[in-house]
Amino acid sequence: MAKDKPAEGDAPKKGKGKLIIIIVVVVLLLGGGGAGGYFYFAGGEEEAPAPEPGIVVALEPITINLADGHFLKVSIALQATAEAHEEPDGSKALDLMISQFSNKSVAELSSNEAREEAKKKLKEAVAEAYEGEVMDLYFTEFVMQ
CATH class of the missing domain: 3.30.479.30 (Band 7 domain)
Incomplete structure (x- = not known):
């Protein structure tokens, strides 16, 4: 009977591992999107060419x-x-x-x-x-x- 029941410590570790991975992926996506938006909108302005x-x-x-x-x-x-x-x-x-x-x-x-x-x-x-x-x-x- 002891073999049929999963240990109480195992179940939360699997859930926490997936949760941490999901949080890291979301943070990376938000950071990448924010950086991309910044460079898209800030980099859109081109300097006027120097006069001849x-x-x-x-x-x-x-x-x-x-x-x-x-x-x-x-x-x-x-x-x-x-x-x-x-x-x-x-x-x-x-x-x-x-x-x-x-x-x-x-x-x-x-x-x-x-x-x-x-x-x-x-x-x-x-x-x-x-x-x-x-x-x-x-x-x-x-x-x-």
Whole structure:
């Protein structure tokens, strides 16, 4: 008679094993579905291609009074996009340079990192001012005294 009855400990182990497998499969399916949905909806946005470069317009050098009494002689060249209808007028860029650099000191502009940061900010301001017709700018002269 003892052989006819299954042990009480055996029955719950078989049920728990199947339950654990089912839970693991469900969790994997939900995780995979969630990840797939994320990549499907997030990855659907493609970046706009970079604009084609157009002409480069060199501007005349200007001298700017710095905040600490020193001077900065700087000139830039504007890289227009191919879609630009005409050569960009440099007056907006010159005004932005004066606005940006006149409140800086020699110490704030003396390191390469500081100049690159200033160039980055100026580039963003120029791109906004020219409404996408200018894609880059280059320092062709940068002298402090």
